[in-house]
Amino acid sequence: MVEFFKKTFCKNFTLRMSRRANIEITNFLNENKFKISELSEAEKLYISKHTPKTRKMRTDLTRGDLVVACEGKHMGQKLVFIKQLEGNKAVVSGIKEINNIGMFIIDEQYLFKLSINVSIPEITVNGELNESKIDDCCGEFTTTFDNSTDKVLYDAVKKVEFLKGYISEPFVVDNSIDFYSQKY
Incomplete structure (x- = not known):
């Protein structure tokens, strides 16, 4: 059996x-x-x-917007949005004199747009830029410093009162207040 x-x-x-x-x-x-x-x-x-779904490019981002990086090494830092690239990528830059962050590429979905806009001229991106990724918070990551671009951004930020100090501070959300009731 x-x-x-x-x-x-x-x-x-x-x-x-x-x-x-x-x-x-x-x-x-x-x-x-x-x-x-x-x-x-x-x-x-x-x-x-x-199969991965196709994403549409964000239409709410315009040149000169202040954004917060929500991933990577520069998580929580305020940056200036420069331009959009193919493949849902964005070129953003900090200012070397203010927060010591250079120009780099990040996925658009990891940018939180703030309500502040800085008037900057059209900036051409020269050379290759490093790309920020989710696992870059612990590894080596270098940003590209372009002195001419940095000077243009610094002059534009200097024109707005108290903006230099605002950019130098990391972005923090007050948990005691409802997130969606605030205007950032």
């Missing part, structure tokens, strides 16, 4: 397990080695749920 049980059920059990844990198809999404017509309904559902 035990022999019959082992032959019948254990054989089917290992067969079912091998169907579920087929190592060859684990990276079929990354390798794009599949045909849609050959996929089952469950696989089509899996693909539709796990």
Whole structure:
């Protein structure tokens, strides 16, 4: 009886397990080695749920806006938004004399827009910039300092009263007050 049980059920059990844990198809999404017509309904559902959705570029950010970085090494620092790039990226810059942060690239979704706008001229981005990422808070990260851009930003900030001191302080939210009742 035990022999019959082992032959019948254990054989089917290992067969079912091998169907579920087929190592060859684990990276079929990354390798794009599949045909849609050959996929089952469950696989089509899996693909539709796990493909990245396209994002639209933010339209609320304009040149000269003060923003707060919400990720990376410069989390909580106030920065000046310079321009948008392809792929939902943004070029932002601190001011070397004020908060010692240079120009770098960050994903737009990690920027919190403040209500202050500084009038700055069109700034061209020269050379390659470093990109801030979520895991950069602990690792090495260098920003690019461009003296001409830094001087333009510093002169624009100097024109607005008390803005230099406001930018130098990190952004802090008062937890005793409702977040959405405040205008930042």
